């Protein structure tokens with residue numbers, strides 16, 4: 001097949017049309033033209049997946065920024081950016097039918113986060129799913145009325161997921177939160193500083209009246225023949241078996257930093273390092289949202305708003321207001337991460353037969369013989385399948401500790417792409433050089 005390459009020159013390019021990207025787009029269009037890209041078929045990101053255009057307008061509303069439907073915004077969906085070159089200010093992307101070469105003056109990476117999965121015996125059985133993943137499938141039409149579902153893992157996302165499942169007629173058997181009761185209670189008290197969040201949490205729990213919310217509880221095994229039939233949960237030191245049709249499980253979020261890293265942006269721990277204007281260590285490359293820290297939707301909106309306002313030369317007072325709000329949500333981020341820190345027991349859930357790398361079918365017994373990520377990868381092929389270590393790499397960071405177990409050498413393409421896309425873009429690059 002002959003892949004056609006389309007060339008696009010843009011002023012501000014924003015990768016990711018979730019809350020951060022949408023807020024950045026709104027603000028930047030004060031005075032700039034924006035190209036907003038996302039690999040999903042529509043805007044909204046993880047939290048507003050499937051929301052209507054009108055709903056997105058009101059969800060991202062900020063008085064000090066321009067309209068989301070501005071003629072200055074061009075949107076392209078189903079576009080996956082798989083490489084960037086900060087020196088040339090260029091991106092390379094693939095669509096369902098072709099390839100794109102994009103030039104930008106300024107770039108905002110708002111690529112969000114994915115769920116953290118921790119392998120437990122039996123987790124590869126059908127109907128064991130990510131909490132947010134199952135929620136997305138249900139929002140997309142998966143029928144679950146009458147199904148018994150255990151929701152497990154960590155963080156406030158579990159409540160949001162349970163609520164969606166319940167509203168679609170599922171029977172949520174229990175919510176198993178790994179954090180201890182005292183940490184969850186302290187977090188609840190800290191929400192007094194964020195009344196809107198407190199009300200949201202209270203409303204969610206009220207609607208879930210009758211659904212057990214267990215703290216100090218986490219899944220230790222998934223049991224079934226052809227598919228999941230029961231989940232074994234460790235609860236306050238005792239094992240409890242719960243019959244269910246689905247397990248919706250997520251232990252927090254992992255930032256999608258691969259594109260920023262491949263472009264040479266400096267990191268601060270697990271996240272992309274940014275300054276007060278959301279600018280990274282690379283000139284003209286900004287980052288906003290979960291990619292700089294897992295702090296919830298308001299933090300993403302404020303960071304996107306700051307990046308867009310800087311680019312759109314917004315009035316100083318408007319920018320300062322956003323920066324103050326961002327500081328508040330960063331404090332919320334800190335208390336969230338403190339309360340829902342993962343307990344050490346979670347690093348020992350897998351047994352020797354448990355598959356850790358699902359792409360290449362590599363078990364924990366084979367991986368644990370190795371002393372670091374690269375060695376394990378070379379000897380077992382873990383992390384060498386289509387997900388390129390996005391799932392097993394993050395899990396191993398918890399199971400083995402971060403030192404030596406970070407996914408190394410992030411190179412293009414950061415996502416698997418068709419060979420003909422690489423060939424077409426590669427040929428074009430040689431012509432241009």
Ligand SMILES: Cc1cc2nc3c(=O)[nH]c(=O)nc-3n(C[C@H](O)[C@H](O)[C@H](O)COP(=O)(O)OP(=O)(O)OC[C@H]3O[C@@H](n4cnc5c(N)ncnc54)[C@H](O)[C@@H]3O)c2cc1C
Nearest residue numbers: 016018019020038039045046081111112132289290296297
């Ligand atoms: C599975 C999941 C479900 C969630 N559900 C909820 C919920 O119900 N309630 C809640 O309060 N919070 C939820 N969250 C948390 C929520 O995502 C954040 O609070 C907030 O939405 C983050 O906004 P963001 O703009 O930073 O990132 P996101 O909303 O994640 O948006 C990032 C966007 O960038 C796109 N993208 C990433 N890389 C590329 C690339 N290379 N090329 C093109 N596009 C790319 C992604 O597809 C995505 O659309 C969920 C998180 C996850 C991972």
